[in-house]
Amino acid sequence: MAATRRILDFLAQTPNDGPCLVVDLDVVRDNYEAFAHALPDSRIFYAVKANPAPEVLSLLASLGSSFDTASVAEIEMALAAGATPDRVSFGNTIKKERDIARAHALGISLFAIDCVEEAEKVARAAPGARVFCRVLTDGEGAEWPLSRKFGCTPALAVDVLRASRALGLDAYGVSFHVGSQQCDLSAWDRALSDAANVFQTLAAEGIVLRMVNMGGGFPTRYLRDVPQAEAYGRAIFSALRKHFGNQIPETIIEPGRGMVGNAGVIRSEVVLVSRKSSDDPVRWVYLDIGKFGGLAETMDEAIRYPIVTPRDGDATEPCVLAGPTCDSADVLYEKAPYPLPITLSVGDEVLIEGTGAYTTTYSAVAFNGFPPLRSYAI
Amino acid sequence: MAATRRILDFLAQTPNDGPCLVVDLDVVRDNYEAFAHALPDSRIFYAVKANPAPEVLSLLASLGSSFDTASVAEIEMALAAGATPDRVSFGNTIKKERDIARAHALGISLFAIDCVEEAEKVARAAPGARVFCRVLTDGEGAEWPLSRKFGCTPALAVDVLRASRALGLDAYGVSFHVGSQQCDLSAWDRALSDAANVFQTLAAEGIVLRMVNMGGGFPTRYLRDVPQAEAYGRAIFSALRKHFGNQIPETIIEPGRGMVGNAGVIRSEVVLVSRKSSDDPVRWVYLDIGKFGGLAETMDEAIRYPIVTPRDGDATEPCVLAGPTCDSADVLYEKAPYPLPITLSVGDEVLIEGTGAYTTTYSAVAFNGFPPLRSYAI
Structure with missing residues (x-):
């Protein structure tokens, strides 16, 4: 977290002409590798909104990262950085239908939803796309406030994914977000329990979900120590085992703050x-x-x-x-x-x-x- | 407050390509004239930060407005809109010394301060300039929070203006801000009482202040009715009479929200x-x-x-x-x-x-x- 030698040297050579941010790409690389090592079976979708600097996106693209995006502009940035469309998720649950159509035209086929109305937009503008439904969590233990803005109850998620299937979409999975700067490892356990319930309910109807998007929330160290990536990896893997047994689905994580903070x-x-x-x-x-x-x-x-x-x-x-x-x-x-x-x-x-x-x-x-x-x- | 016919017509002709703001300059003109009519003896310094659109600044410059600015960039915008330097105040109490020097080079000679340290910067970077010291108010009755960020106690203002004089500056007056979206007319009375005390204390030492900057705070109508400009004018004039008797100083007002909201x-x-x-x-x-x-x-x-x-x-x-x-x-x-x-x-x-x-x-x-x-x- 402290300024690296490279940052200090850069600042020493850079005249002070107002406030500036300096990001050390070596630290971003280390963070990526720590996530990849801690959760070797999860795909990493970097949350572009955390810092969309082209150099950060290009580095992560070259390391193999995928990208979680909030808008068409962010999709374009991820593609410009070298990501192929299959490595980009349109992770905002609030999308204009014309933006879904633009994303679809760019080759994006993975969309977040949290209500039937949004599924209907995706079905019209990106027919057949994969969708995952975001489930509400309580956000307890997070330092940056998590409102009820995104997601729906697990019971409604079942309805949303069932409706998605009926609309011709690929009901792909469930997502959640435990809250940003989340230092309580048990938060993932609670959320994975909800996700597993959605899987089971729909499986009983013949709808087999395949993916859990475990979101972000991984903290960066500010003034207090925070658990390391390995600790998150262990806690998450054991929660997956507990709730999904030997049928662990594909998983995605979306670190943003934890990748660049x-x-x-x-x-x-x-x-x-x-x-x-x-x-x-x-x-x-x-x-x-x-x-x-x-x-x-x-x-x-x-x-x-x-x-x-x-x-x-x-x-x-x-x-x-x-x-x-x-x-x-x-x-x-x-x-x-x-x-x-x-x-x-x-x-x-x-x-x-x-x-x-x-x-x-x-x-x-x-x-x-x-x-x-x-x-x-x- | 409601959208004018001109705004509705403009929007009807303008394709929807994302959110946009439309400002009707006729309303700005009406607001300027209402302030000028309500407080005919006060100079109007429009608070550029409220909306620095070049068209707004040009209109106000042509109507005779002066400008309250928060940065060198805003000073440059006011000058570009046609204001002469004597119609521009550098109203931010938090200024880098090199920005004061840039303002001075642009011909600005009126600066806000609220502590001796800032007076020292102005004395070094803009020798001989006029300064006014901002006094804290309680902000009671304002809808947008007013912290203690700007201003000092009246007792300290006396020290600051005395020190300014000793530093070779022109101890010009006192300013205050009653809090943004202020609907309580008596707020100006309380603040003018404090200002008059500073005048009297310094006059007894032979330092004759000449100006009271009564700031902004004039509300715009959101969901509730607010007092009209004439009501503010009457309340302010009667408070000036009460606290300054027949020696009413020059006065300045700095409407921002009230001018363009x-x-x-x-x-x-x-x-x-x-x-x-x-x-x-x-x-x-x-x-x-x-x-x-x-x-x-x-x-x-x-x-x-x-x-x-x-x-x-x-x-x-x-x-x-x-x-x-x-x-x-x-x-x-x-x-x-x-x-x-x-x-x-x-x-x-x-x-x-x-x-x-x-x-x-x-x-x-x-x-x-x-x-x-x-x-x-x-």
Whole structure:
């Protein structure tokens, strides 16, 4: 998670012209290999939305990864990076019918759904395609909030897949997502139990599903240690055995944060350090990046990034950390102030670690006139 | 606030190729004139961050508006629109010293500050410039959260302005912001009382401030009626009389939302309508725009936009409203579900009203591969 030597060397040679993200492709490669090793029987579909940098996609394509995409634009990026259409899934359960048709025209034949209405769109726009139905999970144990936005109950999933078959689609399997930055290994066990129930119910009707898409959720290390890929692999394999016996289906995983989160570091600059009154116990530290410049996942203070400063080792005091825009909501950490060196000063460069995922593309196009987050892959 | 005839005609002629914002410049002109009429003795500094569309800036420049800017890029936009440098304020209290120098080189001589450290930067990079110190307000009565991010206590403001004078700056005045979408007219009274105290304390030391920047906060009409510009004008004028007697200083207002909010309408499309289980009492309605596509102000369900559908008049039921991305946080209204027609269907076009402010520039540059919000000014 810490900045690698390669990142530090690159930054030393790169003039500071506003905040930037640097991703070390060697770390992405290591992460891919750790996933492939931990779950040797699962196909890896990298979640493009986590970081769609062309260099990241090309590297993963060359390593053999498949790709989970959220839009036609992401499908095109995956194909441009060298993936063949059979290695691309249209994993968004919310798709315009004309986008399904465009994906179908590009050769994509694997689609996520979570209701009969979506199955009907796929049946019209991509006849005969394989579909998997997403099942709701409780998201317990995840750090980034998981709403009920995607998926349906297991009972409804049975109806959706049965209807899909009737619509001429290939009822291929079930997917779930245990919640992003999921550190509770038993979350996969609960979800796989639900998935197995859907398999069994439909098998009794003669509809044989073949695939479980176990989604993402694999965490990256921010401030606390997280289980390693091997631990996830063991927990998942034993849950598969438990719920599917000796008829384990094809499986897919969709790491995003776990693939690129720890590969990236953002360099930022302290713009201002101040207090609100002469006896204010809390200092305010303002950076040149904030909630609208790429750190959207600090929303509700959900993700707490490690921050390295040139003054580390000096005594610290709790600070409110905020971004540079004229928006009062652009505050990163306030409810739980962030301890930073008392000596931290205007102009100091800080490194925000673990920022390889869910930063660049979240950044606002021009809020307050600030340009989107610049990104380098090395 | 409702879509004007001109907007409806424009949309009827414009093919639907994803969500778009249309701003009616006639409404912006009406808003400008209402502010100018309601507060004839105040200079209007339009808050560029609310909507920096070149057509909006050019219109306002031609009407005589000045501009409140948050960055060098916004300063350049205001100048490009025809404003002279004396009509531009660098209103962000968080500025890099090199950006202050760039602003100074562009002829800008009016800067916001809220601490001695920022005054020192301005003194070095823009010697002799006019500065105003922002004072904290409680933000009570505002709909968009106002944190303590900007401003200092009135007592510290006295120190900051005194120090500014000692640094060779022109200690010009005091600013405050009562909180965005502020519907409580007495909020200006409380803030003006604080401002007057700063004036009096410094006057006793021979430092004569000349300006009060009363900020923005003027609301636009979303779902509830809001006081009209004239009501604000009367309340503000009577508070100025009360606290400054017959020595009312120069005043500035910085409307943003109040200038453009009701001038814009977003056209969006229903992508999916579904339920999470067969007996789910709540429907989920998914649009092709969400929290990361321009509707960031639905964060914590703060701003509740009026939504017009082609099925209005039919019976309604409460819906969870969500955006199109694969992000579980991309939900607009869930805690307080939104009543929408039961007949609302996939493919229906809806109009999201009152979206002229704080939408386009908030939109993510490419989250999930979706392009930023398209915008037209007519």
